[in-house]
Each structure stands twice: as structure tokens, then as C-alpha cells.
Amino acid sequence: MLLRALDLADEQATGALGAALAPVLRGGDILRLEGDLGAGKSTLARGLIAALTGVPDAPSPTFTLVETYDGPDFALWHFDLYRLEAPEDVWELGLEEALDGGLTLIEWPERIEGLLPDGALTVRLEVAGAARVARLEGDAPWKPRLSAAGIA
Numbered sequence: 001m002l003l004r005a006l007d008l009a010d011e012q013a014t015g016a017l018g019a020a021l022a023p024v025l026r027g028g029d030i031l032r033l034e035g036d037l038g039a040g041k042s043t044l045a046r047g048l049i050a051a052l053t054g055v056p057d058a059p060s061p062t063f064t065l066v067e068t069y070d071g072p073d074f075a076l077w078h079f080d081l082y083r084l085e086a087p088e089d090v091w092e093l094g095l096e097e098a099l100d101g102g103l104t105l106i107e108w109p110e111r112i113e114g115l116l117p118d119g120a121l122t123v124r125l126e127v128a129g130a131a132r133v134a135r136l137e138g139d140a141p142w143k144p145r146l147s148a149a150g151i152a
């Protein structure tokens with residue numbers, strides 16, 4: 001269900017949404033980052049990764065397809081599956097380990113539809129003129145968590 005729609009006026013606002021989510025995310029969570037090329041998925045991930053790990057300029061995993069980080073008490077996995085050739089190739093990237101207690105951020109989760117468990121939070125980003133709109137979707141348990149993050 002749609003939990004919240006937010007206007008993101010500039011790149012900083014997209015990063016700030018990622019940073020705002022950071023304190024309520026934990027190991028075992030999946031964050032789906034959806035939207036076209038250039039919508040702001042990596043920008044949001046960068047803000048989140050900076051807030052959670054202290055790494056200020058996380059690279060986009062455009063070519064490596066995955067980057068991993070040490071979170072507070074869990075690993076953070078950042079996937080970009082745009083260039084994934086076949087869905088099952090994702091296992092070679094470590095998805096199973098990521099899902100087993102890590103925080104999993106995924107750009108282009110549509111590439112592996114059916115391989116991800118339910119219960120993810122989805123942030124769908126759309127270009128709106130020079131700015132962006134973010135739509136946050138998830139099941140009921142995400143509601144209080146977004147409230148705690150000051151987002152819903």
C-alpha cells in the first residue's frame with residue numbers, strides 16, 4: 001500500500017530521505033529502489049549509506065552490481081541489478097547472504113522479481129520537472145517505522 005508521497009526538490013532532498021530512513025532500518029530489511037535511469041535511486045542509497053556507515057560518497061554499483069558495507073550491527077548490501085543478465089545470476093552476487101541478516105538495498109529489483117521475499121519497503125522515484133517525487137510503499141508494519149523516522 002502507498003504509505004507516503006514526498007516531493008524532493010533537489011539532490012540534497014533525495015539524500016536526506018535516505019538519511020531519514022537509516023535509523024529505522026535494520027538487518028533483515030529489504031529496501032527496493034525503483035524508478036528509471038536517473039530517477040535518484042543511487043542518490044538516496046548514498047544518503048542512507050552515509051548515515052548508517054559514515055562512508056560519505058558511496059559509489060554506484062553500476063558495473064560491480066554490488067557493494068557491501070559494515071553497518072552498526074549488520075552488513076549493508078547495495079545492489080544495482082540493471083546490468084544483471086539473468087535473474088539467477090544474482091545468487092553469485094551474494095543475495096542469499098545479504099538476505100540472511102543484512103540490510104539489502106536494491107536498485108532495479110524488477111530484474112529478480114519472484115526471488116525476493118515479501119515485506120520489503122519500496123521507494124519509487126519519478127522525475128517531476130527538475131525535481132523528483134518519491135512514493136513509499138510497504139505493508140502495515142512499515143507504518144509505525146516510517147512514523148518513527150518522521151516520514152509518515
Ligand SMILES: Nc1ncnc2c1ncn2[C@@H]1O[C@H](COP(=O)(O)OP(=O)(O)O)[C@@H](O)[C@H]1O
Nearest residue numbers: 008010011014037038039040041042043131132
Ligand atoms: N530530487 C532531485 N531533484 C533533482 N535532481 C535529483 C534529485 N535527486 C537526484 N537527482 C539527480 O539525478 C541524477 C541521477 O541520480 P542517480 O541517483 O544516479 O539516479 P539512478 O540511480 O536512479 O539512476 C543525479 O545527477 C542526481 O543529482
Ligand SMILES: [Mg+2]
Nearest residue numbers: 041042060107
Ligand atoms: Mg543508480
